[in-house]
Amino acid sequence: MFWSKKGSNLASTTPDFKPAPAKQQDGKAILLRHNQKCAVDKIRNKIDETGFAADSLIQITTEIAQSAETQMSSIEKVVDEINNYSALAEEVFASTENSKQISDKTLEIAQEGTAAVGNSIAAISEIGASVDEAKQVVTALEAKAAHINELLNMIKDIAHSTNLLSLNASIEAARAGEAGRGFAVVAQEVKKLALRSVESVEYIGRTITEINQSIDKTLGAMNAIAAKVELGTQIANSTAEVFGTIIAAVNRSGGVYDEIHSAISKQTASLEHVTDSAQTMGSSFGKLMSTAELASLYTQFVKTSLNSLTDASTELRRITAQMLEESDSASFKGSEARTSVPETIDTFIPFMSTSWTGGQVISNVHTGLLSIDSAGQLCPGLAKSWHLEENNTWVFNLRRGAKFHNGREVSAEDVKRCYEIILNPATRSPNSWTLQYVDGAEEYMAGKAASVRGIQVLDRYRINIRLSSPYSGFLLNLGQFYTSIIDLDELSKGNIVGCGPYRLAVSGDECRLEAFPDHYNGEPYTRRISVRMAPKEAPEEFLNGAYDFMLIDSKALLDKVKGRPGITITDSQLMGIYYAGFNLISRSPYIQSREARKALNHAVNRKRIIDELLGGLGIEAKGPYPPGIVSDPGLAGYKYNPRLAKELLASAGLSGAPKLRILYREDAGGSLFNKITEYVKEDLEAAGIDCVLVNTPSAGYLNVNNIREKCDVYIGRWIADTGDPDNFLQPLFTPDLSTNRSSYKNEAVSRKMALANKILNPQRRLEAYREIQQIIFGDAPWIFLYHPNIAFACHSHISGVKFNSLGLCKYEDIIVGKAD
Structure with missing residues (x-):
């Protein structure tokens, strides 16, 4: 177990007194003078030690005063910076108000633009419809012109036929001679009419061709207009979408401006609180400076008093030395x-x-x-x-x-x-x-x-x-x-x-x-x-x-010395634990199963050990930590319940498992450790677990290699070196340390221990170690037995x-x- 060094107090070196022979005095008086000399030396050393502390205190109070003065200056600068920042925040607040107004105006214009774009889209749609109607009229006109061309071709054919008839009539009139002269004249006129008809038809045909060319141009222009109308519609729709995006963005900006407005309002209020707090801190630091100066003054008074005590102790030491010199201390x-x-x-x-x-x-x-x-x-x-x-x-x-x-x-x-x-x-x-x-x-x-x-x-x-x-x-x-x-x-x-x-x-x-x-x-x-x-x-x-004087760690010892005349017994709480540790690398099915290890915890009657072996000098352990180091009211512990132990073992299928090997100190006779071992063995066997004791010398009992090679269970004790929870737990459960005799390994525990020892806040640190203890408790690497009291007996x-x-x-x- 890890233990602390006791008793070295600061002092200057004491001279080596060598008393000279003198008249005979009884040994008790010489012993009293010797003890007086030791007491005087210790007083002197304590005075020197207190002097060191006073010097350190003077230095520290001076540093505190200097630090307080520096902090006051820093706080004043902070207050100035906060005031500047507060003014800046107010400017930002005003700017956000202006920005919100501009944003609202932008929203109004964008909404008007959206309406105008909607009107433009409607007008363009109407133009498109009109163009489509005109195209239909022109297309109909083109069809009519084509029909006229057909009629002209018919007229042209009739004219050619008429011309042929007039030619035939002229021939027949010539044959008729004088009688046919009138008919010849008519035939000639008919020919002329046919020729004029042909000319008119050709003229009309050329005009119709020109009309068709104009119609084609008109159709081309109308198609171009239709394309432009479609493009204009697309542009107008895109413009509408842009206005929609602007409106959405402005709406979002309005929300953001509201949030900024609220945040800046809260920030301004917070800055006012910070300023008040900083001013309060400045006042507190001012008081701290005064207190530090007063403490320094009183410490100087203490230092002066210590100097006087040093002089007095020096004189007392001299007188004591003279008393010893006058005593017959040669044989002492x-x-x-x-x-x-x-x-x-x-x-x-x-x-x-x-x-x-x-x-x-x-x-x-x-x-x-x-x-x-x-x-x-x-x-x-x-x-x-x-x-x-x-x-x-x-x-x-x-x-x-x-x-x-x-x-x-x-x-x-x-x-x-x-x-x-x-x-x-x-x-x-x-x-x-x-x-x-x-x-x-x-x-x-x-x-x-x-x-x-x-x-x-x-x-x-x-x-x-x-x-x-x-x-x-x-x-x-x-x-x-x-x-x-x-x-x-x-x-x-x-x-x-x-x-x-x-x-x-x-x-x-x-x-x-x-x-x-x-x-x-x-x-x-x-x-x-x-x-x-x-x-x-x-x-x-x-x-x-x-x-x-003698330590008492068992009921047997306590009973033998209790009530004897001239003997005083004193006891107090001890920050430690007695436990039955499991060799976690053992192949025993009882050890490899966590549920089985929990069953073994329920099988052991801790109260019987405390009452019958310790005479009440201990309390039942719920986990590894003594309550004086980490108190945890929420830790349930493993209550003595042999029936539950049997049920857990049965559910784990461990009936008929090989015997559980328990390490036993072969040369320790009826020592407390051996008696605890015997009690644990009895309880485990009562739960249906066959056990066998493995003898080993006391000197190497807790050697980690001895445990790994010979046993499944060993009885151990761990006493705190300090009240620090990390100091207590780390040697026991850190992998690869020889003090981790159970070969326990849990990465979560190692990680949390590494973090916990860096926590400075006491409450957070306590909660961290409570959490670590809960994990270890759940892993059941030990049978947690008891936290001992320490007692000792002294002759009068x-x-x-x-x-x-x-x-x-x-x-x-x-x-x-x-x-x-």
């Missing part, structure tokens, strides 16, 4: 506190650890740039102060004189090297995700860059870390024990050298923590902390005085033991009330 070896952790710690290298149990020790031996205090809040660590610049760049100022346990001063270069070793793919750190948002981390992890470009050492005591995008949980990540700074040169020799309040020595199943007197936060109250790993009889040993001579909501204890604050 310091106090010791003893405790235990429920499991064996597999590694003490911070960036390789994911164990909550390991965090109990590692967080007290190592320190990061930042730290998490006993209340679970972010506080200074090796960095005494930090601030955010442009382009998502954090600047950290390291405290001078902070030392590794070997006496070497910690530098900005040590920070850079440690962060790059976490990201180095050859290291295979399970905690590389904590720094993945650093600019250039992706290329470095892919082997495409020799260093991380977003981490830059400015000088020995300053370092820049630039993020590729905003990430609200980044500072919290830097406060975790697995991002602690260690001496990598010593690590290459096989030595784990940190810079926390205690040095570490491991012997068998015992961790010995020796106080580091040169720690920047001052020497711890208790000089030695002994931590026993995975004791078999922890409650009995605690009751017999072998341990001074121990004080200062505090476990925060992340489940870690700052050993440096523990005070032993009796001398060894």
